[in-house]
Amino acid sequence: MTLGHGVLDVRHLLVSAGSRAGHDFRMTEVAVVAEHALFAEALAIRIEAEDDLSVVGTATDGGAATDLAARHPVDVILLDIDLHDEDGIALARHLREIRPEARVVVLSELCDPSRAAWALHYGARGWVLKGRPFDELLRVIRGALRDETRVPPRLLTKVLARLTPTTDMAPTTLTRRELEVFGYLVEGLSAADIAGRLQLSGGTVRAHVRNLLLKLGVRSAEQAVALGLARGIHPPAGTDRQPTD
Numbered sequence: 001m002t003l004g005h006g007v008l009d010v011r012h013l014l015v016s017a018g019s020r021a022g023h024d025f026r027m028t029e030v031a032v033v034a035e036h037a038l039f040a041e042a043l044a045i046r047i048e049a050e051d052d053l054s055v056v057g058t059a060t061d062g063g064a065a066t067d068l069a070a071r072h073p074v075d076v077i078l079l080d081i082d083l084h085d086e087d088g089i090a091l092a093r094h095l096r097e098i099r100p101e102a103r104v105v106v107l108s109e110l111c112d113p114s115r116a117a118w119a120l121h122y123g124a125r126g127w128v129l130k131g132r133p134f135d136e137l138l139r140v141i142r143g144a145l146r147d148e149t150r151v152p153p154r155l156l157t158k159v160l161a162r163l164t165p166t167t168d169m170a171p172t173t174l175t176r177r178e179l180e181v182f183g184y185l186v187e188g189l190s191a192a193d194i195a196g197r198l199q200l201s202g203g204t205v206r207a208h209v210r211n212l213l214l215k216l217g218v219r220s221a222e223q224a225v226a227l228g229l230a231r232g233i234h235p236p237a238g239t240d241r242q243p244t245d
Helices: 005-020 037-048 062-071 088-098 113-121 134-145 153-163 176-186 191-198 202-216 221-230
Strands: 028-033 053-059 076-080 103-108 124-129
Touching (some): 028 062, 028 134, 037 053, 053 062, 062 076, 062 088, 076 088, 076 134, 088 103, 103 134, 113 153, 124 134, 153 221, 176 191, 176 202, 176 221
Parallel strands (some): 028 053, 076 103, 103 124
C-alpha cells in the first residue's frame, strides 16, 4: 500500500541501514479485513505509519480475505469480526487454516465473551474493542508476534470460564518450582527477571512457564495468572522463593 514517497523512502533507508550493519530487518506484514472499505483503508494508513509494520492489502468480505491470505504469507491478520452477513468466527478459523503461521487479531464493537472464547479457541491471539486507542491495538499486534494472547480485562474471566475444562485442577498438581514461577508471574515479572531471581537459565524458566500453561489449559501467562488465582493457587507456603535445588 502506498502512503507517499516520504514514508517509503524512510523505510528503504531503514532496511538498507540494517542490511549494511549486518542485521536482518524484516517488516511485519499485516492484512486488514473489515466490512467498510474506508475504515479498512484508514486503519491500514495508521498501521503503515509504524516503522516495523507493513500492510499487504485490505479486504471487505470473506472471499477477498481468503484470496488475500492465500496470495500473501502474512504475519498478522487484523479481522473485523462483525462482518455483515458473514460468520466472523468461521472466517477466523478458515483464515488460520490457510495461514496457520499467521496471528489473527480480532476487532469487535462488542464485549462478547462467547464469541471471544470461540475466536481464541480457533487460534486468534487477541480481541480488541474498536473504540479503544490505536496504541492498544498496536500492543496487541506486537504481542501476538510474541505469541501472547490478549483480551480486554472485563472479558478475561468469562472467556477463561468458557475455554477451561470443567474438571478442577488441584494446586498440588504443580511442582514446587512451577509454583515459585507462578508466584513471580503474579508479580508481573518477565521470564528473564524470574530467571535472575531463581538463578536459572531463561530456557529453563520458559519451560516451567510452558508446563504451567499446559497444566492450566491456557495460552498465555496472563491467562495462567487469572485462572490460577481464581482457583486458589499460591506460591509455596513458608518460603521466600529464594533459589532452591
